[in-house]
Amino acid sequence: MNLDPDQFESEARQRLETVQSRIARACEQAGRNPADITLLAVSKTKPIEMVNAYAKLGLKHFGENYVQEGVDKQMQRPDLCWHMIGPIQSNKTKLIAQHFDWVHSIDRLKIARRLNEQRPPEKGPLPVLIEVNTSGEASKAGVPPEQVEELAQAIAKMDSLQLRGLMTIPARSTTLEEQRSPFRMLRELLEQLNQRGLQLDTLSMGMSADLEAAILEGATIVRIGTDLFGPRDYGAQKQETPHKAG
């Protein structure tokens, strides 16, 4: 990839300003403090130079979907906070437990168990989120809402994991009202779990196209790829579920 670091730096500054002002406006509308929202820069498929540019502009949290790519970047920038947000295969849990600082995409007990066993003790408990299927489509990743509590209670007992909350990737929709509905479902689910004795404080929801709707419904982490890094090139890239391509 031909990347002129100076040119990208000024582009990055503008893109970041645009995203931050969208966050600020949504917060104003929601009566929330922008300081309570973490901007997670989704750097999957993008080169480390772009990560470096955003790190220089003050971002600390970066999201990756593919384990090996994320590990490579983490080793180059161990000072940053790396979030695993993609589908997890059980043969990759060891690398994830060793190299990532957060995991958003836990969708079954087996994955949680393995991460719990494989987390190096010196790194401290790994903060994790359960990915919830809020759209009801069988093709979508995540745990059906009615099965979340059982998984949450099991993870809450694991010493090397720290269950922090829930994540979702809803089906695409265009109106603000439609966009808000799965995010509202996720927030209500988190509130229910807290009433059942869990202590969860994190809602990872909202991407480039729907961050406003997510903030209005209580997002604490928004995951932004395209609007910071530009469109992803899928020519020779690894698989991604079709609804997220573009």
Ligand SMILES: *Cc1c(COP(=O)(O)O)cnc(C)c1O
């Ligand atoms: C790629 C991806 C994002 C970023 O999506 P954009 O629409 O490019 O902002 C967020 N979350 C997950 C889980 C992703 O895979």
